[in-house]
Structures are given as structure tokens and as C-alpha cells.
Amino acid sequence: MTSLTDIYHRALDGTPLTFAEAMALWNDAPLAELMAAADAVRRRLHPEERVTWQIDRNVNITNVCVSGCKFCSFHCRLADRERAYVTSMEEYRRKIREMLALGGEQLLLQGGLHPRLDLAWYEELFSALKSEFPNVKLHALGPPEIAHIARISGFGSDAEGYRTVLERLVTAGLDSLPGAGAEILDNEIRRRISPGKCSADTWLEVMRVAHRMGLCTSATMMYGHVERPEHRILHLLKIRDLQSLKSDSAPGFLSFIAWPYQGRGTALEEETGLSGGAETAEFLRMIAVSRLVLHNIPNIQASWLTTGLAAGQMALHGGANDMGSIMIEENVVSATGFEGRTTIDAERMQEAIRAAGFTPALRNQRYELL
Numbered sequence: 001m002t003s004l005t006d007i008y009h010r011a012l013d014g015t016p017l018t019f020a021e022a023m024a025l026w027n028d029a030p031l032a033e034l035m036a037a038a039d040a041v042r043r044r045l046h047p048e049e050r051v052t053w054q055i056d057r058n059v060n061i062t063n064v065c066v067s068g069c070k071f072c073s074f075h076c077r078l079a080d081r082e083r084a085y086v087t088s089m090e091e092y093r094r095k096i097r098e099m100l101a102l103g104g105e106q107l108l109l110q111g112g113l114h115p116r117l118d119l120a121w122y123e124e125l126f127s128a129l130k131s132e133f134p135n136v137k138l139h140a141l142g143p144p145e146i147a148h149i150a151r152i153s154g155f156g157s158d159a160e161g162y163r164t165v166l167e168r169l170v171t172a173g174l175d176s177l178p179g180a181g182a183e184i185l186d187n188e189i190r191r192r193i194s195p196g197k198c199s200a201d202t203w204l205e206v207m208r209v210a211h212r213m214g215l216c217t218s219a220t221m222m223y224g225h226v227e228r229p230e231h232r233i234l235h236l237l238k239i240r241d242l243q244s245l246k247s248d249s250a251p252g253f254l255s256f257i258a259w260p261y262q263g264r265g266t267a268l269e270e271e272t273g274l275s276g277g278a279e280t281a282e283f284l285r286m287i288a289v290s291r292l293v294l295h296n297i298p299n300i301q302a303s304w305l306t307t308g309l310a311a312g313q314m315a316l317h318g319g320a321n322d323m324g325s326i327m328i329e330e331n332v333v334s335a336t337g338f339e340g341r342t343t344i345d346a347e348r349m350q351e352a353i354r355a356a357g358f359t360p361a362l363r364n365q366r367y368e369l370l
Contacts, residue, residue: 004029008037011292012044016240022233022293031285038288038319045298046321051358052299052367053349055104056139057328059095061125062086065112067144067196070268071225071261071276075112086114089128096133099328103346106365108325109140110180113196119153119165123172130173138173139365142180143206147198157202162209176216176365179207179253184227185235192226193268204242207253211246216366219253219297223286224260224276225268232286236293243296254367255299255322258286259306280311284318291319299367304352309344313356322363323353 007021017025025034064084065075076083096107107129111117126138141149146165147157155161166174183190185200198206210217219239223232239253246252260283261276263269269276291300302320304312305327312323327343344352353360362370 004033008033008040008292011037011295012040014295016244016295017293019233019237022236022289023230025289025292026229026233026285031281031288034288034292035284035318038291039317041291041295042300042319042321049358050361051316051321051323051353051356052361052363052369053323053353054106054325054363054365055099055102055328055346056106056108056325056365057095057099057104058108058110058325059087059092061109061111062114062117063112064114066115067113067194069194069197070271071193071222071263071266073266086117092129093132096129096136100133100136102328103362104328105135106137106139106175108178109138110178111141111145113145113148115152117149119149119155119168122149123168126169126173137175137365139176139178140174141169142178143203144181144198146177146206147202159205159209162206163213166206166210166213166215170213170215174215176218177207177210179218179220179257182220182235183222184225184231185238186227186231189227189231200238204238208242208245211242211250211252214250216251217253218255218257220256221258221286222261223258224279224282225263225274226272233289233293236290240294240296243294251366253297254365255301256290256294256297257301257303257324258283258290259303262306280307280314283307283311284314287315287320288318309348309352313352316353316356316358322367323349 002021007017007025011017062085063074063076146162150161150165151157155164181197182203183194185203187200190197190200207217221235243253263274263276287300287302299322300320301322301324302312302315303324326346326349350360364370
């Protein structure tokens with residue numbers, strides 16, 4: 001049996017770990033030792049003593065969604081006329097101007113699976129935003145939304161249809177594709193927590209098409225609900241293996257972001273009794289294992305939103321090299337009644353990075369320093 005020390009050395013050399021080796025890290029490695037190994041890998045990849053961060057704004061296109069995610073209190077049905085909305089162009093203008101005044105340059109556009117917003121509608125939206133704000137980057141939608149748009153727009157549910165949708169959205173102004181809606185890449189788990197959302201196979205297929213097109217993407221995981229540790233490890237391996245298929249010239253997954261499920265007041269909590277939370281030790285183990293397993297994804301984000309800045313700072317010493325965005329606006333986590341901090345300002349972000357012993361470096365979505 002391979003010892004933990006041997007596994008650490010393999011990871012430090014950039015050798016892809018097996019499922020059994022990754023499970024050994026999760027189950028058996030002492031946390032301090034695991035973080036030290038992940039920190040060594042991080043320093044090999046990022047020897048400079050800096051941590052990147054970003055200014056962008058998360059705008060929800062709509063809260064109407066048919067995916068039925070049991071962990072989400074933000075969405076509503078189209079028939080709920082009191083709550084349902086679609087963001088207006090005037091609201092976009094106001095939000096973008098506020099973002100620009102704070103030094104941001106990117107919109108993270110997330111929406112639900114709206115039954116009536118088809119490809120032509122999104123093309124019109126993206127074109128209008130780019131026409132008025134040509135320098136603003138659109139980091140928008142995600143694989144579930146791309147698959148949904150392809151289906152309701154009559155392009156089918158295959159690679160050719162996904163490519164058609166992505167190509168037309170890029171022409172309209174899409175700059176990069178977030179890794180939204182990954183949750184856990186296991187079909188049984190997805191049927192339990194998000195019955196109307198695309199399968200794990202579809203999520204991966206949309207990303208495979210995006211990588212072949214040369215689109216910049218990210219990968220995510222929401223953990224800490226009904227999945228088991230082996231589901232988390234298999235999720236990481238699926239992302240790593242997809243990344244290995246991209247061409248050398250394609251950016252592929254530039255980053256990986258994992259965060260713990262927050263489910264107070266959700267249907268999933270009512271069904272399972274699981275409210276989620278932000279256990280720091282588990283979060284730090286997740287970050288460290290991610291760094292050791294994802295040898296071909298350069299950036300690991302310390303997602304501080306649901307764990308707190310202190311946990312994010314600790315993660316910077318256990319494999320993470322990025323602190324993500326200041327989150328000018330956040331609605332989905334807040335809808336669960338989460339009482340933690342969901343936004344900070346640029347000064348507080350830089351203070352947190354310096355307090356952790358690093359130099360803050362502002363970046364864009366391609367991890368180019370600004």
C-alpha cells in the first residue's frame with residue numbers, strides 16, 4: 001500500500017493521483033500534514049508570495065427557474081407573479097455603473113432555467129450590454145443554462161447543439177463560462193438535490209465543447225449535503241480528466257472553487273435535516289485535497305463567502321492561491337438566511353490577504369494581473 005509520504009511526493013511531482021490515493025488523503029492524512037503538502041505544491045506552481053483577487057459583480061438575470069434545486073431558496077416559478085422577475089436593462093445600467101465606479105470590469109451573470117428565455121433573448125441581452133459597455137467582460141451562465149437554452153431553442157441536447165449556442169453567445173458578447181451548477185458530478189446525487197438540472201454527463205459535455213472552442217472556464221463543487229467523500233473525490237477526478245483532454249493552447253479550467261452547502265430554510269433541510277454549514281477543518285481539507293488532486297488546474301480559490309475570511313486566510317497556507325471576488329452583490333446564499341458576511345470592499349480584501357502574509361494582486365478572469 002502506498003504510504004501518505006509517497007502520495008505527497010507524487011503530488012509534488014505533478015503525477016496524477018489515483019482514486020485510492022486521493023481517498024487515502026481524505027480519510028487518513030492529518031490536516032496539518034495535508035495542508036503542508038498542498039502548500040508545497042502551491043508554492044511550486046506559484047512561487048511568488050502573492051494572492052490574487054478580483055472585483056466583479058454578480059447579477060442575477062432572473063429568479064425564475066424550473067430546475068427545482070432543493071438547496072435553493074432564491075428561485076421561484078414563473079407563476080409566482082409576486083416574486084418572479086427578470087432584470088431590466090435600466091437595472092443593468094445602474095449596477096454596471098456602480099461596479100465601474102468601484103474599479104470592477106466584469107459581470108458574473110447568473111440566472112435560472114427560465115422556461116421562456118431562449119437563445120435569441122440572451123443574444124439580444126448580451127449584444128445590448130456590449131453595445132453600451134464594450135469594455136465590460138461577461139462571465140455568464142453555466143453548463144446547466146447552456147443545455148437548457150439549447151433544448152428550449154430547438155438545438156437539441158448534444159455537443160453540436162451546445163456548440164451552436166456557445167458560438168452564438170460568444171458572437172453576442174460572452175467572454176467566459178463559469179463552472180456554475182456542478183454541485184456534485186454524480187447523477188444519483190443530482191437527482192436527489194436538483195431534479196430538473198442537467199446531468200453530470202451533460203455538465204461535462206458542455207465544458208468539453210467550451211474547451212474545444214478555446215473558452216476560458218472555471219470548475220466548482222458544492223459539498224456537505226447528501227454526498228459522501230468518495231463522491232467528492234470522483235468529482236475532482238472527472239474535472240481533472242476533462243482538463244487533460246484540452247489542447248495546450250486552450251485555457252480550459254483556469255480555477256477550481258469549492259464551497260460548503262448552506263441550507264437553512266431550504267427544501268433539502270426539511271427533507272434531510274441537513275442545514276449545512278462552514279466547518280473550517282472540513283473546508284481546509286477540501287482545499288488541500290483539491291490542490292493535490294487537480295495537478296493540471298493552476299488556481300485554487302479560497303471561497304470565503306460561506307466559510308468566512310479567517311478560513312479563507314488559512315486556506316492560503318493549505319493550497320489556495322486566490323481569494324476570489326469582493327462580491328459587490330450576492331443574492332442566492334443570502335436567500336437562505338445566512339448570517340455571515342457575503343460582501344466586502346476592496347480595502348478589506350487586501351487587508352485580509354496581507355494579514356495572511358501575502359501580497360494582494362488584482363486580476364481579471366484570465367488571471368492576468370491588473
